[in-house]
Amino acid sequence: MQTWQGLLQGYRDWLPITEKTPNLTLCEGNTPLIYSDRLSDRVGANVYFKYEGLNPTGSFKDRGMVLAVAKALEEGSKAVICASTGNTSASAAAYAARSGIPSLIVIPHGYVALGKLAQALIYGARVLAIRGNFDQALEFVRRSAEHLPVTVVNSINPYRLEGQQTAAFEICDALSEAPDRLCIPVGNAGNISAYWKGFKAYYSKQKTSSLPKMCGFEAEGAAALVKGQAIPHPETFATAIRIGNPASAHLAMQAVNESGGTIDFVTDDEIRSAYQLIASEGVFAEPASAASVAGLLKLHEGGRISRDETIVCVLTGNGLKDPDSAVKTSAVEPLVIDADEAQVTMALERML
C-alpha cells in the first residue's frame, strides 16, 4: 500500500498539469467506496456509496479546487476569489491557505448567517459583503479578474470540472470497471458533467470497457433541468443543491442523453428519508447528498433497476457540515430514569 499523495500526483497523466504546476495537496480524493448491504438488498443490485465527505474540507469540491488553485499559482495569481457561502468557499479558503495566498469571498450583505461561513473563516478567508444580491456578487467576482491579479474559482473556472473527473477515475479503479449506473445529486450541474467527462476519458483509453448510465436528481423545489427552465426562487431542505439556474445545464443534459440515463427530481421528504437511511448504515452525509439515494429508490419503485446492476450513489458532502439538519431529523427525547440498577437494567433490556 503506497501512501496517497493527493489528486495532482495520483492522476497526473489525466489532468492538465505541466512541469510548472505546483504539487498542491491536502491529500484530497481517494475517498471510500462503501458497499451498501441494505440498499443492495432492497433494490436487488450491487449498490455502493462514493463517500465524498471524507475529502479534506468535507465535500467533493476539493477535487476541482486543488487543481483550480494550483493553476492559479502557476499563472501567477496573487489570490483566489469566489461568490459562495457554502462548500465552494470552504474549499477555496483551505487551498488558498495551504498555498499561502489570500482567498476573497464576496457575498450579498445581510443574506448570509456568519455561521455558514465559519469553515471558510477559520481557514482565513477575507469576506466582502456588498449591498446587493447574489447575482451581483457573482458578477463583481467575474469582473474583478479583469482589474486585479486574482483567479475566479467559481464554477466558471474550467479546472474545477477537470479536477472533479477524478472521482469517476477512482470509482473505475476500485471496481476495475465502470459501474452500470451512477446516481448523483444535481444542483449547479457541474459534478454530473465532470463524472461523465471522467468516465468517457477512461473509456476512450480502454481503462474500462463500458460507460455508466448517468442518473441525476434535483430537489423538487429546485428542478430547473427537469422542468426545462430556471427556477426564480428555489427551495429545498437540501441546501447544497438549492440552485435555480444551473451553470452547467447544457453539459449535464448531454451527459444524461449520451449515456442513456435520466434526469428526475426527488421530494424533500424523499431526501430526508434517504438521509436517515444512509446514516442508518453508519454513513453521515449532507442532506443534498441523499438526493442520489432518493433517486435510486425512485428508479427502483418505477421498475427501472435491473437485477445485479452495479450502481454507485455519490454522497457529495459530510453530514458534519450541517449539524442542524441532524439535530432536527433525529430529534428523539432520551428515556429518563432514576439511578437504580434494577431500573437501568430493565430499561436497557427493553432498548435492545
Next chain:
Amino acid sequence: MQTWQGLLQGYRDWLPITEKTPNLTLCEGNTPLIYSDRLSDRVGANVYFKYEGLNPTGSFKDRGMVLAVAKALEEGSKAVICASTGNTSASAAAYAARSGIPSLIVIPHGYVALGKLAQALIYGARVLAIRGNFDQALEFVRRSAEHLPVTVVNSINPYRLEGQQTAAFEICDALSEAPDRLCIPVGNAGNISAYWKGFKAYYSKQKTSSLPKMCGFEAEGAAALVKGQAIPHPETFATAIRIGNPASAHLAMQAVNESGGTIDFVTDDEIRSAYQLIASEGVFAEPASAASVAGLLKLHEGGRISRDETIVCVLTGNGLKDPDSAVKTSAVEPLVIDADEAQVTMALERML
C-alpha cells in the same frame, strides 16, 4: 494503487483477528499525513500532521471502535453500550449501525445538550438518561454487561487500544521509518498508549529501526498526569480532552518514560492559537487536536527540538465536529460596501 479496504483488512496480521471476526469496515484509517511547511520552518524540523479528522465519523476513535464492534459481533453480542457524549458515542453508533445491531448510550440526565449527541442520534443510537452523574452512568454501563448480552465499548474495552495502534503503523508505513518524535493530545491517555504499543510492535518485528520520543500534552485545566493527581473539576476549551482522571494514566506514563519523551500541559490560549495556526495551513481540526501543535511549539521555545528531526503531530478529530469554536475563534465582521464596481474593486485590492 490498491483501494483501501479498512483497518481490519489492511492490518490484519497485526490485530487480534480470527477467521470468525467479521470484516467490518467504514473504510476507516488510511488518513493523511500532511507536511506542514510553516511549522517545519518555525521549529527547524520536518513536521507532519496526522489528520485523523478524515476517519468515517471524524475522529481517531474509529480505529479502535471498528475492532471493538467486530469482536463484539464475533462474541455474539446483541448490542454495544457506552457512557459518552462525544466522539466515542458517535463512533460506536456508526459501527453498530453498519453492523445492524443497536448502540445504547447512557448519559447523566440534564448535563448534556442534545446537540452534542446529534451525530450519534442520526446513526440511530438509543439514549438512556439517568438521574445521576457521569461516573454513575459509566458504572451502570460496566455492570450492564453482567446481566445483558451487550459489549461495553468505553475505554475499558481492550480492543479499542489494539485498533488505535494502526495509526502508528500508518505513520511508519508512510515515512518508511518511525518518526523521531510524536506529539499527541492527552485526555483519557489511551491514544498515546496505543501509539506507543504500535511503534513498539513495528520495531520488534524490524519494520522500523528506531522508536519515537512520545510527547503527550494535556490541557492546563485537566493536567492530571502532569500534576500526578486526579482533577476533580477539569476545565478547558478543548472539550475532547477535558478529562480529570485518565483511564490509561499508567500506560501513558510508561510510554513517556520508556521512550525518553515528555508529558506537559498547554494553556487554553496556546491551544486556541495552535488551532488557528493549523487552520491557516488549510487543515481544520477539533480544538483538542491542537494540543499536539501547542505542545510542539512549547518544546521548541524551550530549546528542546533538534535540527532536522522528523516530528508527527497527531490531529485527533475534525474541526467540523465543533462549529461553535470555529465561529467564536474566527469571528470577524465582513467589510460591507455598496454594490458599485469602483468601490468593490478598490475594496478587493486592499484585501489582497
